[in-house]
Amino acid sequence: MDQKLVEEEINFQKSDKFNLTMIPGKFARAMRTCVIWQFIRFIVINIKMIIVVGKSH
Amino acid sequence: MARLVVLGGGVAGHTTATFAAKWLGSQHEVVVVTPNSKWNWIPSNIWVGVGEMTKEDVTFDLAPVYAKAGITYHQAKAVSINPEGKDDSDKPFVTIEYTSADKAGQTETIEYDYLVNATGPKLNFDATPGLGDGNGQMGEHTVSVCTADHAVHASHKFKEAIEKMKKGERQKFLIGTGHGMCTCQGAAFEYIFNIEHELNKAGVRDMADMKWISNESFLGDFGMGGLHMKVGGYVVSSKLFAESLFAERGVDWLIGAHTSKVEEGKVHYELLDGSTGEEEFDFAMLIPPFAGVGLKAYNKAGEDITDTVFAPNGFMKVDADYTPKPYEEWKASDWPRTYQNPTYKNMFAAGIAFAPPHIISKPMKSPNGTPINPTPPRTGMPSGIIGKAVAHSVCDLITKGENAHLHEASMAEMGAACVASAGKGIFDGQAAAMTVYPVVPDFDKYPGTGRDTDYTFGEIGLAGHWIKHILHYLFIYKAKLNPGWTLIPE
Numbered sequence A: 001m002d003q004k005l006v007e008e009e010i011n012f013q014k015s016d017k018f019n020l021t022m023i024p025g026k027f028a029r030a031m032r033t034c035v036i037w038q039f040i041r042f043i044v045i046n047i048k049m050i051i052v053v054g055k056s057h
Numbered sequence B: 001m002a003r004l005v006v007l008g009g010g011v012a013g014h015t016t017a018t019f020a021a022k023w024l025g026s027q028h029e030v031v032v033v034t035p036n037s038k039w040n041w042i043p044s045n046i047w048v049g050v051g052e053m054t055k056e057d058v059t060f061d062l063a064p065v066y067a068k069a070g071i072t073y074h075q076a077k078a079v080s081i082n083p084e085g086k087d088d089s090d091k092p093f094v095t096i097e098y099t100s101a102d103k104a105g106q107t108e109t110i111e112y113d114y115l116v117n118a119t120g121p122k123l124n125f126d127a128t129p130g131l132g133d134g135n136g137q138m139g140e141h142t143v144s145v146c147t148a149d150h151a152v153h154a155s156h157k158f159k160e161a162i163e164k165m166k167k168g169e170r171q172k173f174l175i176g177t178g179h180g181m182c183t184c185q186g187a188a189f190e191y192i193f194n195i196e197h198e199l200n201k202a203g204v205r206d207m208a209d210m211k212w213i214s215n216e217s218f219l220g221d222f223g224m225g226g227l228h229m230k231v232g233g234y235v236v237s238s239k240l241f242a243e244s245l246f247a248e249r250g251v252d253w254l255i256g257a258h259t260s261k262v263e264e265g266k267v268h269y270e271l272l273d274g275s276t277g278e279e280e281f282d283f284a285m286l287i288p289p290f291a292g293v294g295l296k297a298y299n300k301a302g303e304d305i306t307d308t309v310f311a312p313n314g315f316m317k318v319d320a321d322y323t324p325k326p327y328e329e330w331k332a333s334d335w336p337r338t339y340q341n342p343t344y345k346n347m348f349a350a351g352i353a354f355a356p357p358h359i360i361s362k363p364m365k366s367p368n369g370t371p372i373n374p375t376p377p378r379t380g381m382p383s384g385i386i387g388k389a390v391a392h393s394v395c396d397l398i399t400k401g402e403n404a405h406l407h408e409a410s411m412a413e414m415g416a417a418c419v420a421s422a423g424k425g426i427f428d429g430q431a432a433a434m435t436v437y438p439v440v441p442d443f444d445k446y447p448g449t450g451r452d453t454d455y456t457f458g459e460i461g462l463a464g465h466w467i468k469h470i471l472h473y474l475f476i477y478k479a480k481l482n483p484g485w486t487l488i489p490e
């Protein structure tokens, strides 16, 4: 039988707890370590944090 | 000339002392009493605990920094406070016991005009049988990352576990909290995902079973009752994101658990439903519960007034509303604003050392009456901000007189930025970068989630790791009082 194995989805089967949550797919995972995208996020997160730090002082 | 004595040279105390010394100049004296010769950037202990940093990377000598700042430094621990003085003098004083090699065990008294208690937590390992050694230190069955030395020990044990896996021996990792009343889940969270990351790098992840054990009633509570964030058009609980990360990394979890006993290779626990169980392990890092460091207080007649100055958990009473009330009646205004002791107005507490009015998460008990809920976190940013506000207040009291306005820094009105590492690496590292605003939810102001979801967010990725790594250098730079240190926010 042909198997359609999607690596990111394997953990759903490992436990009921895992099965009832969300697990990121290939694209979401790749973006987490994509240097260009993460550089943009780095700037965005820093701006957000500076705003929160500013509101807290 | 007035004298400010700061007890504790950690995040809060170091902030208070260094700002006070800068603002007061040489006309007044700032004294720091702290038992360690080194300052430790505690958040990076996580990386020491997996062998990615050394103790030297996360610590530096305090003496030269205090000499540069004009601060009088005693390497000692405070033992007691006499806020009314004694016998023939009304001058308040603290009694200290030296810990430096040359004077170890010697005691001395130091008079003060103002006192800031920033002694942080006592790591109360002995609250759980087997977690401690019975003498107040960590026991032999588990490891810890709470101090740099603990983290070095943890990294050695971790290396041994990796070697065993390389030889084909499966290892079970159990990470989390060692008691039903722990805080600091964030540190354990960072450690378990750093371990997972390192096991992948070492090529032995498939030889490891990993489990989280925690007193949180849901994953992602973090002692703050969780948080809600806007994602993809939804407002979502941190529970969903935490569970997602655990499932993605194949880490099982056991929550609502009070670790009741630790033995060699095994913990005993009680769950919120009252059931009990056991969990075996080969490697366990369990955060101990925190308590006050056990300072005593005496009045002029020498009578013990510790109960007046400190809450039963050993933390110092400040301007919080300590009236016991049910969860439904908790208010943001219960939380302290100035951190001034209500009985002795020249005494303040900053950072973990102040007694919170109550916990933040929903209080929970098992049917057997065992409280199983996280106690409130007072992380680095709030500790630093409180330390600075207290320094401001004391400086104003000294320079403008005792009616000076006190500076305020309520945790119900301040946010916190927190970056939780999930693995170190310039190109493959990840961390959850989070902000919460405010730290203590205010359901009157923000009905629904208790927080402003425009300023409460979280996301995981490499950018978070870069921020965490930069913060490591930035905060050590700041703590060393290098040029421009005052420009770096707490």
Ligand SMILES: Cc1cc2nc3c(=O)[nH]c(=O)nc-3n(C[C@H](O)[C@H](O)[C@H](O)COP(=O)(O)OP(=O)(O)OC[C@H]3O[C@@H](n4cnc5c(N)ncnc54)[C@H](O)[C@@H]3O)c2cc1C
Pocket (backbone or CB within 6 Å): B007, B008, B009, B010, B011, B012, B013, B033, B034, B035, B036, B042, B043, B044, B045, B046, B076, B077, B078, B079, B118, B119, B120, B121, B145, B146, B147, B184, B187, B293, B350, B351, B352, B353, B378, B379, B380, B381, B383, B417, B418, B419, B420
């Ligand atoms: C492993 C770990 C990771 C963490 N990661 C993060 C993070 O990523 N982000 C974050 O915001 N927070 C983090 N935290 C929390 C953060 O470290 C604390 O919020 C912060 O250190 C609290 O500051 P403090 O000054 O109150 O206590 P501490 O920094 O602990 O300082 C207390 C000081 O008092 C001294 N002292 C103790 N007893 C006495 C005595 N009797 N007399 C005089 N001095 C005494 C101690 O030696 C110490 O120097 C982490 C904590 C741990 C354990």
